[in-house]
Amino acid sequence: MDEPILLSQAHVTQVEEEYVLASLRSGWVAPLGPDVDAFEEEVAARVGGGVAALALSSGTAALHLALLGIGAGPGSCVLVPTMTFVASANAVAYTGAQPVFVDAAADANLDVDLMIEAVDSLQREGQPIAAVMSVDLFGRCCDYERLAPELETRGIPLIEDAAEALGARTVGGAAGSFGRAAGLSFNGNKIMTTSGGGMLLSSDHDLLDRARYLATQARQPVAWYEHTDIGYNYRLSSVLAALGRAQLSRLDSMIARRRAIREQYASVVAEFEGIRILGRGEHDDPSDASDNCWLTCLLLDEGAPASADEVLTALAARKIEARPLWKPMHLQPVFATARSFLTGTSEGLFARGLTLPSGSALTDAQVERVCDTLRAALRREQR
The missing domain is CATH 3.90.1150.10 (Aspartate Aminotransferase, domain 1)
Known part of the structure; x- marks a missing residue:
């Protein structure tokens, strides 16, 4: 009888076993620790383009924090490709902003011309646009050579959903290096995995610092637990970061x-x-x-x-x-x-x-x- 063949199963070898075992033996089982720090540095170096990284519990969390970082919220909208996984749009909804969907080109990635038409139409109407989100679909980068300059001219921030595209490239850089911020996913079916997990990438260090603060329950830097903002439990565990480091090496x-x-x-x-x-x-x-x-x-x-x-x-x-x-x-x-x-x-x-x-x-x-x-x-x- 035929055994099932899965769409995109996680690929785990002895390398992953060794990294995870070393992490467990280090005692850093609770969230954060040296493997998280190293994983962030290694992913940032792989992507390049001057980005730094923040390891998170999911790619969705990365997009949510990126959108909060550029001010998305009630009364504004975010333009999103309609051809995408629901997490792209859900992250917009989490902020209270309204998603506005834009159709695809023949390769399933964003129709750049239509996106610019949509931006211009909304701006003429006086609709506040918090950001445009791109999606690097099925591991292929969007046409950033055309999209990025057009958005910059119009003063619209770009958020890159690179959840499916780590390791892909296009003119001007690697997936994850475009826009004000980008999100990666390390879900179990992705090109590499941390079981569940994600990464926020940005060269905007103020945005990353704010995201790091919100991702750890927005705890104030005092001896007791003090909170002046609503935060999130969004950080990645050290053991899962070790798994990610092994996957990244392969x-x-x-x-x-x-x-x-x-x-x-x-x-x-x-x-x-x-x-x-x-x-x-x-x-x-x-x-x-x-x-x-x-x-x-x-x-x-x-x-x-x-x-x-x-x-x-x-x-x-x-x-x-x-x-x-x-x-x-x-x-x-x-x-x-x-x-x-x-x-x-x-x-x-x-x-x-x-x-x-x-x-x-x-x-x-x-x-x-x-x-x-x-x-x-x-x-x-x-x-």
Whole structure:
């Protein structure tokens, strides 16, 4: 009987066991400690661009604190890509600001032209804009070469949701180095993990200092517990930071493995018309060499030999976990009343796209099983 193949399982080796065991033996089991400090320094060095880092309990916490740091709150709005995971929009809602959704480009990342049109429209109406949030979707950076200067001209802060993109790059820097602040996620299904966890990155040290204060329950620096602000329990534990340090030491090899898996899927895709790997061949990067290959996503056009739903059904029958792309935020019931600037692109991507198992822990036999099942599903429809 087939064993389940997961979409993006955490990849843990003896390296991680050694780091975590050393952390436990150090006695720094409670939150904070030397592994947290070292993890922050190592991630900041990896991202570059002059950023410093704050280790947190989740990527969502990082976005929440980043938005608080630039003044998002009631009476203001934050423009967010509609093609994203709900955490991007939830972080806006936590501040009391209103999310305004903007549609995607063909590669599923933010439609930069439409975003600028939305900003200009809201500014003409006199709507206070706290920030624009970008999302580096599925491990591919947004087009910051075009977006960042346009926002700077208009005086709008940029917050980068790089939760899915550690290790990816684009013109001008690495994922996590753009805007006033950026958030990373180390959830169990990400390119690297701390089980749960995240990181706030910024070159604005005042913003980071404020975030560090709020993330530790906003405790005042006195001998007793004194609080003048509402704070949050958002810090990362030392043991989980040790796990993250081990994962970071292997990040390049894990990205390389995910890329090798993508190439095997690409060889199957090349056999059929009307199917492509999302992001490949878009813009000026035909090889998607700057991606971190977190998830390999397929798009099946009308001329494809099967629909996305039919392929998902075939994979599920072999206990292979695959999913549709993110359901756009403007279609989510919880955000049904939110304002949106739409072209229909994200809805088309949701209808025609799917994600394939992409984790670096996949064995060659598992990848071969996915390829064989995908190929069989497509050939069956052709016949």
